[in-house]
Amino acid sequence: MNAALEGLVGINECILRRWEYPRLYESGVRYEREQPGRERWRRIDEAMAAGVGDCEDLAAWRAAELRVRRGEAARAIVYRSGKRRFHAVVQRADGSIEDPSRALGMGKRSA
Numbered sequence: 001m002n003a004a005l006e007g008l009v010g011i012n013e014c015i016l017r018r019w020e021y022p023r024l025y026e027s028g029v030r031y032e033r034e035q036p037g038r039e040r041w042r043r044i045d046e047a048m049a050a051g052v053g054d055c056e057d058l059a060a061w062r063a064a065e066l067r068v069r070r071g072e073a074a075r076a077i078v079y080r081s082g083k084r085r086f087h088a089v090v091q092r093a094d095g096s097i098e099d100p101s102r103a104l105g106m107g108k109r110s111a
Helices: 002-018 044-050 055-070
Strands: 075-082 085-091
Touching (some): 002 055
16 A cells, blocks of 8 residues: 555656645645545645545645655655554654644544
């Protein structure tokens, strides 16, 4: 799964080198969980158009952004978060973990 996620990061890097997109946290895109069985991995342009992304979409965008705009060796990684669940986050160059999904609404109740 990490290899597939790295592929999405690579595509996003190409997009960011070629076109201007806002930084993830300034884009207005928010976290939205996909319905079970309806998994779709979105590139930056697709997440922008939809206005939402789930954990792998957001982690892949953020990792690509850190690589392209800051030259940081960040990577998107997946870990098991439950018996049949996985979650994608960003591992920063210093080893710290950043969770774009939490920053963009995961775990928050909507009004």
